[in-house]
Amino acid sequence: MGRTNTFLSGTITADEREHLYSEIWTEPVKTVAERYEISDVALRKHCIRYGIPLPPRGYWEKLKAGKSVHKPALPKVTSELRKHIRNYVIKYKYDVKKLTDEELKSGEEMFLLTDDTKNYIKEVCSKITVKSQLRDPHPLIVEHQEEILYRKKRDKAVERASFNYLYQSSIKSKYKENKAILPIFVSPNQVKRAYRIIDTIIKTLPHLESRLSIGHQKDQGFIDVMHVTFEFELKEVEEKRKSKKQTEEASGKLAPSLVLSFTANRSSWNREYSEQLEYRDTPSEPLESKLDSVITNLFILANRFLAKDELYLRELERKWAEEEKQYQLKKLKRREEENVKILEQLVQEWDQSRKFREFAEFLENDATGMQDSQQKQKILNKVKWIREKADWLDPLIAKEDELLGKRKSALDLLEVE
Numbered sequence: 001m002g003r004t005n006t007f008l009s010g011t012i013t014a015d016e017r018e019h020l021y022s023e024i025w026t027e028p029v030k031t032v033a034e035r036y037e038i039s040d041v042a043l044r045k046h047c048i049r050y051g052i053p054l055p056p057r058g059y060w061e062k063l064k065a066g067k068s069v070h071k072p073a074l075p076k077v078t079s080e081l082r083k084h085i086r087n088y089v090i091k092y093k094y095d096v097k098k099l100t101d102e103e104l105k106s107g108e109e110m111f112l113l114t115d116d117t118k119n120y121i122k123e124v125c126s127k128i129t130v131k132s133q134l135r136d137p138h139p140l141i142v143e144h145q146e147e148i149l150y151r152k153k154r155d156k157a158v159e160r161a162s163f164n165y166l167y168q169s170s171i172k173s174k175y176k177e178n179k180a181i182l183p184i185f186v187s188p189n190q191v192k193r194a195y196r197i198i199d200t201i202i203k204t205l206p207h208l209e210s211r212l213s214i215g216h217q218k219d220q221g222f223i224d225v226m227h228v229t230f231e232f233e234l235k236e237v238e239e240k241r242k243s244k245k246q247t248e249e250a251s252g253k254l255a256p257s258l259v260l261s262f263t264a265n266r267s268s269w270n271r272e273y274s275e276q277l278e279y280r281d282t283p284s285e286p287l288e289s290k291l292d293s294v295i296t297n298l299f300i301l302a303n304r305f306l307a308k309d310e311l312y313l314r315e316l317e318r319k320w321a322e323e324e325k326q327y328q329l330k331k332l333k334r335r336e337e338e339n340v341k342i343l344e345q346l347v348q349e350w351d352q353s354r355k356f357r358e359f360a361e362f363l364e365n366d367a368t369g370m371q372d373s374q375q376k377q378k379i380l381n382k383v384k385w386i387r388e389k390a391d392w393l394d395p396l397i398a399k400e401d402e403l404l405g406k407r408k409s410a411l412d413l414l415e416v417e
Contacts, residue, residue: 012050014077014088021052021074028060051081082206089209090226091117096310104307109300112226112307124207125295130200130288134192138202140214141195144181148191151178180214183221183233190258194234197260197287204295223262226302230262230277237280257281262298264305266312273308275301346395346410356390 012020023032024047033040047054053072062069075081077088093114096104110118134141154175161168186194201223202212210225223230236256258281265274277297281287360383367379392401395413400406 011084011086013086014091017050017052017085017088018074020047020050024052025055025071029054050084051075051077082209082211087209089117089120089207093117096306099307099310101311101314104311107303107307110303112303113299121208121296121299124204125292128200128204128291128295130196130291132196134196134199137195137199140182140202140212141199143179144184144195147179147181150175178219180217181219182214183219183235185219185233186236186258187256190236190256193288194258197258197291198234200291201295204291208295208299210298223298225298226306228264228275228302228305230264230275230298230301232260232262234258234260258287260287260294262301264301266309273312275305275308277301342413346413349393349395353390353394356386356393360386360390 020032023035029043030040033043036043044054052074059069077085082088091114092112094103094112096112099107110121113121137145157171157175158168161171182198184191184194184198205211205223208225210223213222213224214220215222221232223232235258237259238256260279262277263274264276265272277294279287279290279294363379363386364383367376367383370376370379388401391397392399392404392407395407395410398407398409398412
């Protein structure tokens with residue numbers, strides 16, 4: 001049997017990639033392919049997908065001849081490779097499936113990750129800086145800018161045509177429906193700040209083996225951290241000024257603040273649990289200065305969510321196991337009750353067959369002293385018939401009757417294991 005070729009699914013872990021790279025440069029591709037039970041052509045395609053360099057033509061001949069050969073280093077996981085390689089940055093110290101319930105409950109912060117991974121996350125987060133100007137924005141930011149301008153243009157045109165329903169419908173038909181974009185819900189005077197904050201987050205995530213995506217129909221955003229998906233949004237809220245001086249100067253006006261929130265949840269038919277994170281703008285600590293904590297805490301929450309999710313699944317499995325146990329007990333009870341009813345019926349039939357035989361014996365004895373041979377034979381024929389019916393009725397005898405058919409024996413009727 002060949003090895004378990006998990007990499008054929010389209011993704012591969014960093015450790016599996018390194019192992020495959022080592023195999024490819026230790027043995028010919030054909031030999032390695034046979035071990036994985038695939039063709040050498042298929043293996044070469046997978047190596048190209050995973051960024052694994054292949055030995056050039058003539059490599060093995062030069063190696064056998066003792067000549068110097070060049071072995072290129074395994075490229076780092078960047079760009080397109082991130083779609084196919086897992087755990088190239090985020091490395092796990094523990095598998096949640098192998099931890100006890102107590103270990104999952106008592107684990108702190110990022111306990112599922114290795115110390116090197118935790119230090120790397122902190123290092124990356126410590127270098128997060130929101131620039132004062134938006135330069136080379138991410139395509140999702142550009143899409144948001146273009147879509148917002150389009151929506152304003154469309155809505156303005158539709159509003160102008162509101163004086164006539166048919167004309168307004170005609171104008172609407174010329175424009176497309178909303179295209180899903182980033183969930184940035186802020187006023188025009190805050191939008192540049194919002195873009196710079198989200199752009200910084202988007203560009204930081206790939207360094208941490210995480211990614212940001214948007215919904216297909218609604219303006220929703222999702223961030224995947226440690227295979228936990230958080231829905232997020234950046235919105236603007238109005239907060240009343242608290243100090244007397246602020247109230248007098250602002251004449252009751254409200255001070256807008258940005259709020260960045262994240263939610264990961266799992267729902268089931270009887271329960272829901274979630275992990276939430278929210279950061280608010282304050283005069284002393286603007287949102288831009290909190291992004292290092294935001295990203296770090298996403299990993300902490302993802303770690304906790306994975307632990308809670310595993311505990312929840314185990315609870316469901318135990319519940320299902322108990323329900324299955326109770327179901328089987330009820331099933332056994334129903335079968336036992338049915339057997340008791342059958343037993344009662346069998347005992348009645350057995351008793352009836354016994355009485356038939358006693359009656360037959362009584363008739364036979366009574367006929368013994370008869371002088372009338374014809375009458376005697378008639379009674380003896382009845383005796384024979386009664387005994388045949390007694391045998392047919394007897395649950396301990398499986399007897400077939402020409403007219404009444406065949407009855408099952410007691411052992412066949414009772415489901416006793």
